[in-house]
Amino acid sequence: MASIKAYESDWAFEARLRRRIRNLILVSVALLISLLFFFPVYLMFSSSFKAEGEIFAIPMHWIPHEFQGFRQYEFAFEETRIERWYVNSLLIAAVQTIATVFFGALAGYGFAKYRFPGRNILFLFILSIMTVPFQILVIPMFVLVNQLGWHNSYEGIIMPGLISAFGVFMMRQFAYNIPDELLDAARIDGASEFSIFWRIALPMLKPAAASLAIITFLFSWNNFLWPLVIAQNRDLVTLPVGLTYFSQSLDREPLWAVAMAVSTMATIPVILLFVFFQRYFIEGMMVSGIKG
Amino acid sequence: MGLVQRRQYNGLLFVAPAVIFFLIFFFYPIIIGFGLSLTDFTLLKPPVWVGLQNYQDLLNDRLFLKSLNVTIGFVLGSTVPVWFISLAMAVLFFQRFPGRELMKVLFFTPLLPSVVVVSVIWKLLLHPSGILSSVIGPIVGQMPIKWLFDLQLSPIMSVVVHDWHIAPFYMIIWLSGLTAIPPELRDAARVDGANALQSFLRVELPLLKPTAVFVAAISTIRAFQGFSIQFVMSPSQGGPLDVNTTLGIVIWKYGFQFFRMGDAAAISVVLFAFILIFTLFQLRLGRSDDFSLS
Numbered sequence: 001m002a003s004i005k006a007y008e009s010d011w012a013f014e015a016r017l018r019r020r021i022r023n024l025i026l027v028s029v030a031l032l033i034s035l036l037f038f039f040p041v042y043l044m045f046s047s048s049f050k051a052e053g054e055i056f057a058i059p060m061h062w063i064p065h066e067f068q069g070f071r072q073y074e075f076a077f078e079e080t081r082i083e084r085w086y087v088n089s090l091l092i093a094a095v096q097t098i099a100t101v102f103f104g105a106l107a108g109y110g111f112a113k114y115r116f117p118g119r120n121i122l123f124l125f126i127l128s129i130m131t132v133p134f135q136i137l138v139i140p141m142f143v144l145v146n147q148l149g150w151h152n153s154y155e156g157i158i159m160p161g162l163i164s165a166f167g168v169f170m171m172r173q174f175a176y177n178i179p180d181e182l183l184d185a186a187r188i189d190g191a192s193e194f195s196i197f198w199r200i201a202l203p204m205l206k207p208a209a210a211s212l213a214i215i216t217f218l219f220s221w222n223n224f225l226w227p228l229v230i231a232q233n234r235d236l237v238t239l240p241v242g243l244t245y246f247s248q249s250l251d252r253e254p255l256w257a258v259a260m261a262v263s264t265m266a267t268i269p270v271i272l273l274f275v276f277f278q279r280y281f282i283e284g285m286m287v288s289g290i291k292g
Numbered sequence: 293m294g295l296v297q298r299r300q301y302n303g304l305l306f307v308a309p310a311v312i313f314f315l316i317f318f319f320y321p322i323i324i325g326f327g328l329s330l331t332d333f334t335l336l337k338p339p340v341w342v343g344l345q346n347y348q349d350l351l352n353d354r355l356f357l358k359s360l361n362v363t364i365g366f367v368l369g370s371t372v373p374v375w376f377i378s379l380a381m382a383v384l385f386f387q388r389f390p391g392r393e394l395m396k397v398l399f400f401t402p403l404l405p406s407v408v409v410v411s412v413i414w415k416l417l418l419h420p421s422g423i424l425s426s427v428i429g430p431i432v433g434q435m436p437i438k439w440l441f442d443l444q445l446s447p448i449m450s451v452v453v454h455d456w457h458i459a460p461f462y463m464i465i466w467l468s469g470l471t472a473i474p475p476e477l478r479d480a481a482r483v484d485g486a487n488a489l490q491s492f493l494r495v496e497l498p499l500l501k502p503t504a505v506f507v508a509a510i511s512t513i514r515a516f517q518g519f520s521i522q523f524v525m526s527p528s529q530g531g532p533l534d535v536n537t538t539l540g541i542v543i544w545k546y547g548f549q550f551f552r553m554g555d556a557a558a559i560s561v562v563l564f565a566f567i568l569i570f571t572l573f574q575l576r577l578g579r580s581d582d583f584s585l586s
Contacts, residue, residue, distance in 0.1 A: 026389040033381065034398035037456065041401040043423070044413045056421040107310035114303025122311055129318050131571045135517045135540050136564045139547050139556045140325035141317070146335070163313045193302040222406035224520050225540075229548050240408035244524050247412045256416055263409040270404045286465055 048072055048261040055256045072261040079258055085242035093220035096161045100216045101209050103163045108171025109201050129165035142229055152233040166288055167212050174208035211284035214273055239266045328557035335551050346558035358534050359542040366538055367515040369451030378459045382466030403460045411524035414453045440526055447535050450521050462507050469503030509574030516567050539563045
């Protein structure tokens with residue numbers, strides 16, 4: 001009996017040991033790769049607190065030696081028009097997000113819950129839009145916006161991204177799950193079709209709307225090509241465009257610490273969204289296959 | 293007409309704003325895009341009809357042909373390697389081990405900054421006096437390393453930066469594919485004596501096929517649109533010597549630097565053809581309802 005027990009504990013010991021070794025390997029590999037991926041982001045953050053002179057210090061300063069506090073952030077406000085860029089980016093993203101969610105829900109609900117003539121062909125039209133990336137449209141869109149007299153205006157930046165085909169598609173998929181009985185019950189009570197949408201359908205679409213809102217915001221916040229070509233007026237410059245101009249000055253080395261402060265400030269809203277709405281954040285990106 | 297049938301017409305009112313919007317901001321631009329590609333147009337004078345001349349000119353256009361090469365290189369570099377990196381990371385993070393959630397968040401961070409911010413950060417990292425030059429320079433015996441000014445290194449760096457930025461995104465997609473596989477299948481394979489690798493190759497990998505099609509298609513379609521990293525990070529927007537000039541950058545240059553809108557529109561049509569091939573591939577291999585919407 002004793003030998004069996006000893007054998008058993010040997011076996012348990014070995015299992016535990018193997019488990020420990022396995023964990024150790026997994027943890028070290030994962031830690032190494034994670035830190036490698038995290039490092040550039042850390043560098044952005046730490047450099048924004050460095051003095052300009054220690055940006056290129058060798059060996060690298062992991063923690064700023066001449067800690068600047070928020071001096072570089074103050075410089076960012078003096079050296080650049082970041083407050084304007086920020087307001088522009090926020091305004092554009094807010095308008096596009098609200099419009100995309102509202103019109104997406106409206107049309108998605110229409111496609112899911114009504115059978116009207118031409119429904120399938122119109123929906124196919126919406127689907128086909130999703131296969132055409134914006135880059136292909138940028139030239140004719142520029143011509144169109146000029147024809148409309150919207151060159152160098154908020155309308156020009158905002159309008160092409162006001163409604164997204166993906167938003168319509170996504171909301172339609174979710175609107176299918178709304179039980180018809182609920183809608184019919186409201187009809188019997190005499191509610192109008194729009195108030196049924198507004199009072200019953202829209203609240204039920206909230207989780208999908210949250211995901212759609214987050215990816216739309218990210219997409220708009222990070223959007224680069226369109227604001228780059230359409231906003232020639234410096235009052236209309238958005239954060240990505242402003243940062244590009246600032247870091248590409250030809251005649252002198254950019255102020256790197258300031259550039260990193262601007263970069264950090266540009267990333268803060270995204271970090272906040274990620275921290276507070278992680279589920280919707282990740283769900284939205286996965287469903288859409290869109291990474292802002 | 294019955295009341296119920298009449299009610300169905302309300303659907304038209306619901307979809308009308310979106311449909312009208314897309315007629316103006318999608319259908320119309322598509323048409324004028326094709327139209328412009330058949331003209332000479334500089335924005336200053338009305339377009340002049342030239343037929344297929346722009347397309348013919350592209351065959352001898354040095355910058356366009358170069359950009360085709362650059363784009364194909366970028367597509368290869370920013371698809372295949374990133375599939376394997378992201379899949380390997382997904383398999384890793386699928387295992388249980390202490391500290392997993394924290395490391396997953398660390399690994400995820402490259403996705404948070406916008407592509408422009410990412411490009412600026414890496415411009416600093418890859419600066420001749422930057423950290424990567426000072427660490428790797430002594431090893432290869434060359435100081436400083438001009439990562440972004442070297443004709444061979446520079447396009448590779450565009451790929452590295454892109455893959456670094458986007459790998460966490462595909463990792464999350466693979467991870468959700470792995471999570472969707474019923475654990476019983478894995479257990480059954482293990483009971484039958486398969487080791488971890490065999491169970492992965494024979495059970496999990498085949499079941500990941502829809503995920504693989506999705507990842508392969510969207511990464512390829514994205515890669516064809518390579519623009520921002522090359523525009524912001526490489527010297528003089530797509531340099532040095534145009535080694536980072538993707539199709540996207542040529543469209544921008546012809547359209548908004550040289551104001552040759554007709555040529556730019558023709559290149560857009562060519563780019564559209566490439567992307568369409570891969571979109572059809574995705575539609576063919578994977579059903580569009582493969583991803584979970586719950």
